[in-house]
Structures are given as structure tokens and as C-alpha cells.
Amino acid sequence: MSAATTAPADRRATTSRRRPRSEGGLALRYLAPGMTGFVVFIVVPLLASLTISFFDWPLFGVGDFLGLENYREMLTDDPVFWRVLGNTVLFTVAFTALNLVLATALAVWLQRLGSWAPFFRILFFVPVVVPMVANALVWRLMLDDGGVVNSALGLVGIDGPSWLGEPALAMVSLVAMSIWQGIGYNIVVLSAGLNNISPIVLEAATVDGAIGWTRFARIVFPLLSPAIFFCTIMTVIGAFKVFTQPYMLTGGGPGDATNTLVLYLYNQGFSFHDLGYASALAWVLFVFVMLVTALQFAGQKRWVSYDS
Amino acid sequence: MTAESAPARRRTGPGLVSRVGIVVVGIGFVFPFLWMFATSLKPSLEVLSSGGSLLGSRVEWSNYSAVWTATPFARILLNSFLVAAGGALLAVTVSLLSAYAFARLRFRYRDRLFLVFLGTLVLPQEILVIPLYIMASRAEMVNTYAALILPFAFGAFGAFMLRQFLLTLPRDYEEAARIDGAGQLRILLHVIAPLLRAPLAIVGAFLFIEYWNSFLWPLIIIYDQEMATLPLGLQMFSGERGTDWGPLMAAATLAVIPSLLIVVAMQKQLAHGVNLGGFGGR
Numbered sequence: 001m002s003a004a005t006t007a008p009a010d011r012r013a014t015t016s017r018r019r020p021r022s023e024g025g026l027a028l029r030y031l032a033p034g035m036t037g038f039v040v041f042i043v044v045p046l047l048a049s050l051t052i053s054f055f056d057w058p059l060f061g062v063g064d065f066l067g068l069e070n071y072r073e074m075l076t077d078d079p080v081f082w083r084v085l086g087n088t089v090l091f092t093v094a095f096t097a098l099n100l101v102l103a104t105a106l107a108v109w110l111q112r113l114g115s116w117a118p119f120f121r122i123l124f125f126v127p128v129v130v131p132m133v134a135n136a137l138v139w140r141l142m143l144d145d146g147g148v149v150n151s152a153l154g155l156v157g158i159d160g161p162s163w164l165g166e167p168a169l170a171m172v173s174l175v176a177m178s179i180w181q182g183i184g185y186n187i188v189v190l191s192a193g194l195n196n197i198s199p200i201v202l203e204a205a206t207v208d209g210a211i212g213w214t215r216f217a218r219i220v221f222p223l224l225s226p227a228i229f230f231c232t233i234m235t236v237i238g239a240f241k242v243f244t245q246p247y248m249l250t251g252g253g254p255g256d257a258t259n260t261l262v263l264y265l266y267n268q269g270f271s272f273h274d275l276g277y278a279s280a281l282a283w284v285l286f287v288f289v290m291l292v293t294a295l296q297f298a299g300q301k302r303w304v305s306y307d308s
Numbered sequence: 309m310t311a312e313s314a315p316a317r318r319r320t321g322p323g324l325v326s327r328v329g330i331v332v333v334g335i336g337f338v339f340p341f342l343w344m345f346a347t348s349l350k351p352s353l354e355v356l357s358s359g360g361s362l363l364g365s366r367v368e369w370s371n372y373s374a375v376w377t378a379t380p381f382a383r384i385l386l387n388s389f390l391v392a393a394g395g396a397l398l399a400v401t402v403s404l405l406s407a408y409a410f411a412r413l414r415f416r417y418r419d420r421l422f423l424v425f426l427g428t429l430v431l432p433q434e435i436l437v438i439p440l441y442i443m444a445s446r447a448e449m450v451n452t453y454a455a456l457i458l459p460f461a462f463g464a465f466g467a468f469m470l471r472q473f474l475l476t477l478p479r480d481y482e483e484a485a486r487i488d489g490a491g492q493l494r495i496l497l498h499v500i501a502p503l504l505r506a507p508l509a510i511v512g513a514f515l516f517i518e519y520w521n522s523f524l525w526p527l528i529i530i531y532d533q534e535m536a537t538l539p540l541g542l543q544m545f546s547g548e549r550g551t552d553w554g555p556l557m558a559a560a561t562l563a564v565i566p567s568l569l570i571v572v573a574m575q576k577q578l579a580h581g582v583n584l585g586g587f588g589g590r
Binding site: 023024026027028030031033034035037038040041042044045046048049052106107109110112113116117118120121122123124125126127128129130131132133134135137138139141142144146147148151152155180188189190191192193194195196233237240241243244247248262265266269270275278279282283285286289290293 | 326327330333334337338340341343344347355356357360401402403405406408409413414415416418425428430431432433434435436437438439440441442443458459460461462463464467492517520521523524527528538539540542543546553556557559560563564567568570571574575578579580581582583
């Protein structure tokens with residue numbers, strides 16, 4: 001890297017007066033590893049995925065060109081696709097809304113606990129780091145018809161339902177398990193946001209009579225809104241690509257009650273060996289996620305305040 | 309919630325109700341792990357018949373030896389660590405180089421290139437698995453560490469976070485080093501990297517967790533138990549054992565322990581929250 005060491009010693013001093021000198025060559029060297037990987041492992045697969053979606057592409061070898069047939073079949077001939085899309089949207093809305101409300105509430109609660117807060121922040125983070133497969137397995141056991149949840153309900157005289165066997169309850173279970181698994185991430189990010197709020201601002205608000213809910217709604221929430229926005233974007237994307245939880249907890253069932261887009265994509269690709277159709281599903285997911293994210297960025301002006 | 313009581317309560321610190329409440333919530337929250345461990349020590353026949361009882365009629369340690377003999381567990385653990393540590397290290401290194409170029413160097417199309425790159429922050433990598441699988445099988449890299457690591461080492465997350473931190477870092481130190489005759493790479497390694505120690509650790513930790521928990525991609529690309537990572541090894545074991553819950557929960561418990569160590573290692577960062585910067589101040 002001898003070339004890198006020949007950079008002028010006092011760039012800042014000269015460039016502030018003269019025309020800025022381009023550091024293109026140097027930048028190229030620094031960006032080479034990152035951008036090569038970016039092109040090879042992200043850009044190329046993204047375009048390849050689009051190409052494959054126009055083919056009948058088996059797991060081995062190359063199949064026939066189909067044009068838009070995969071998309072036509074998906075949109076007009078495949079009731080499972082609409083079911084799966086509906087499930088994914090339902091899961092995303094329920095998971096994101098509950099996750100953020102609960103994470104914000106817990107982060108604010110912990111903030112007020114003072115010296116107890118660090119311990120509980122760490123505690124809530126544990127399921128984030130434990131492999132999802134392990135988490136899903138123990139939930140499957142607890143929610144079994146004869147599992148501990150129903151045993152506990154039996155103690156208070158309730159005949160527990162089949163948590164994973166009834167379509168609506170299976171979705172409820174999926175959302176509950178996923179929130180338990182993922183909420184620590186948002187709590188930790190929102191806690192940092194809360195810690196960044198100046199105590200002087202809060203003190204001033206209290207003196208002005210803003211307490212309780214008013215204080216949260218008028219002072220804390222606006223100051224926290226950039227962190228909440230960040231968490232919302234990331235949580236929505238995480239929800240759209242949910243796979244491990246339904247794969248391990250319910251297998252997508254009963255029927256297709258908890259089948260999601262990525263689970264359907266995986267099964268089409270690697271159980272039914274139809275990589276073309278799986279790629280078409282991937283592109284639908286891609287367009288969907290991009291649209292929803294763009295909408296959220298467009299809508300952020302209404303509620304996110306960056307000036308502080 | 310009357311207007312009079314709230315300030316008074318605030319001055320005396322958190323109330324008793326608040327403390328008891330959070331302890332109850334906390335116990336409820338860790339209950340699945342307690343249940344996992346309790347079940348791992350029960351005789352299999354009693355798992356679903358013991359009702360809400362934490363203890364079985366005897367302590368069945370053989371559930372653990374069943375895991376140990378049925379799976380190459382030590383190897384699986386090693387695979388997971390190698391892939392997560394190797395992947396995180398590679399991704400952090402590449403990200404630091406990119407972040408430095410985007411934050412400190414002047415070149416044409418810099419901001420436009422950064423925006424395109426940043427756009428992939430919200431790209432679900434799940435949608436790339438089909439072409440990545442085809443690429444890996446053409447390159448005969450199925451069932452290798454490289455296939456587990458490389459495809460996910462070049463995301464925008466690390467570069468984006470490190471660039472945000474770099475932009476808040478005053479240039480004075482770099483200027484001083486430059487006047488002393490240090491080259492760009494030396495400045496990056498000996499001046500900037502030490503100043504970015506905390507953000508580098510956070511970014512590295514989050515990338516580590518992402519590799520550690522990755523499931524869909526290993527499920528696709530690894531077919532051999534000897535090459536499995538922890539989540540995949542657990543899934544393979546559960547496929548073999550069906551509903552033999554004793555050994556299954558023993559395996560799950562064994563998977564939780566190293567994860568607890570990661571949390572302990574990260575505790576200083578987690579304790580006061582992790583500042584991921586958000587999307588502001590671009």
C-alpha cells in the first residue's frame with residue numbers, strides 16, 4: 001500500500017482555498033473490496049433472480065423461457081399465493097405494531113427504574129441472540145395441546161384450545177413467539193434514544209406541568225421519533241421476510257394458515273424444485289418491501305422530527 | 309395517575325409496584341428458557357404428562373449424552389463460531405474501508421453511489437437465495453465455509469453505521485497525523501480505527517449475531533451435519549428425533565449457553581442501549 005502513503009500532507013489547508021482535488025484513485029482502492037462484493041453478491045443475484053423468474057428453471061440444469069408465465073400463474077391461478085401474501089401482511093402489521101408499542105413502553109418503564117434498568121435490558125435481549133430454532137422448539141413444546149400453557153389454563157378451569165392446530169390461534173402464537181424473540185432489539189435501540197434525551201429538557205417540561213401521558217406525547221415521543229422510525233423500518237422488513245418461526249413452529253400450517261412468502265418461496269424452490277416460480281415470488285417480495293419502505297420514508301415528515 | 313402524585317413518586321425513585329411489576333414481567337419473559345432446561349432433565353415419557361411441574365420423577369442427564377453421541381456437537385459449535393467470527397471480521401474490515409472512502413475522500417458520484425449502496429440496507433437478502441444457490445453450486449462451493457460466509461459479508465449495514473460515526477468524528481486527529489507524514493492507510497489503522505473502537509465493536513457484534521442466527525441460507529447450502537451451524541444442527545437433530553422432547557430440549561439448552569456468553573460479552577453496550585444512529589443527519 002505504498003501508493004496510499006504518498007498522499008499530500010496538508011490536503012485540508014490547500015483544498016479549502018483551491019479547487020477540490022479528486023481522490024478518485026485512492027477511493028477506488030478503498031472501495032474495491034466492498035464494491036466488488038456488493039456487485040457479485042447483491043447486484044448480480046438481484047438481476048439474476050429477475051432473469052430466472054422468466055424461466056421454468058429446475059433445481060439442476062436450465063429450463064425453458066416462459067416470459068411472464070410465472071407471474072401470470074401467481075397472480076391469477078394460484079390461490080395459495082394470495083393466502084400467503086395475506087398472511088405475511090397480517091403478520092407484518094400485527095408484529096410491527098405490537099412490537100413497537102411494547103418495546104417503547106418497556107424502554108420507558110426501564111428508564112424510570114434507574115439502577116435496575118441495565119439488567120433488564122440485557123435480559124430482554126437474550127432471545128435475540130439465542131438461535132431462533134431453539135426458541136421455536138421450546139414454544140412448540142409449551143403450546144402443544146398437552147403443554148404447559150394449557151396445563152396452566154387448566155388450573156384455573158379453562159379448557160385450553162389447540163394453539164398450533166387452529167388457524168387463527170396458530171397465527172396468534174406465531175406473532176406472540178416472534179415478539180418475545182425480537183423485542184429486545186428494539187428495546188435496546190430505543191433505550192439509547194431515551195438516554196440521549198437531555199434531562200434538562202425533561203426537567204423543564206415537568207416544571208411547565210407536563211407529566212405522565214402529556215409529557216410522553218409532547219416531549220418524549222417527538223425526541224424519540226427518529227429512533228422509533230429506524231426501528232419501524234427494520235421491524236417491518238424483518239417481518240416481511242419471516243421464515244424460521246413458521247418453518248419450525250407450525251410448518252406453515254394448519255393448512256396454509258401460517259404460510260408466509262419466504263416459507264412459500266423456500267418450498268417452491270427447494271421442495272418442488274421450481275426455481276423460476278420461487279424467483280418470481282422473490283421479486284414480488286422485493287417490490288413489496290421497497291414500496292412499503294418508500295411509503296414510510298415519504299410519510300416520516302408527518303411524525304418524525306430530526307431537529308433537537 | 310393524578311397530577312399531584314406523579315412528581316412526588318418521581319422524587320422517591322421508582323415505586324414498589326413498578327419494581328415488583330418488572331420482576332414479574334422478567335420472570336414471565338425467561339420462563340421459556342426455564343421450561344427448556346427443566347424439560348431437558350425429564351424422562352421423555354413424562355414431558356407432556358407432568359402438567360405444569362418443573363421436575364420429573366428423576367433427573368435424566370442421559371438426554372444430554374444422547375445429543376452428544378447423536379450429533380458432532382463440538383464440531384457444530386466450532387462451525388458456528390468460525391462462520392460468525394470470520395464473517396463479522398470480514399464484513400467489519402470491508403465496511404471500514406468503504407465507510408472511510410464515503411466519509412472522507414472526495415470523488416465523482418460519491419453521494420449517488422452511496423445512496424444506491426444504502427438502498428440495499430432495506431433489501432431482504434432472503435430474495436437472493438435462489439441465484440446465490442445456483443452460483444454456489446456452479447462454483448462447487450456448496451457445503452463449504454466460504455458459501456456460508458461470503459454472500460452476506462457485503463451488506464450496507466456496517467459501512468452505513470461506521471460512516472455515520474466517522475462523520476461525527478473531528479478531522480483534527482487525522483490532520484495532525486497527516487502533518488506528521490502518516491499515509492492514508494496508516495491513518496485509518498492507527499488513528500481512526502482506535503477512535504471508532506466502540507462503534508466497530510457494536511457493528512461487529514450485530515454482524516456476529518446475524519451470522520450466528522442465520523438459518524435459511526445454511527438450510528439451503530449445507531447438507532452435511534459435519535458442516536452444520538448451530539441452528540441447522542438443531543433442526544437436523546429435531547428432524548431425527550421428532551417429538552422426543554427430552555433430548556431435543558437438551559440440544560436447545562446446549563445452543564442457548566454460547567448465546568448467553570455472547571450477551572455477557574456485549575453487556576456493557578446493551579446496558580445503556582445501542583445507538584444505531586437512525587436515518588437522520590445524512
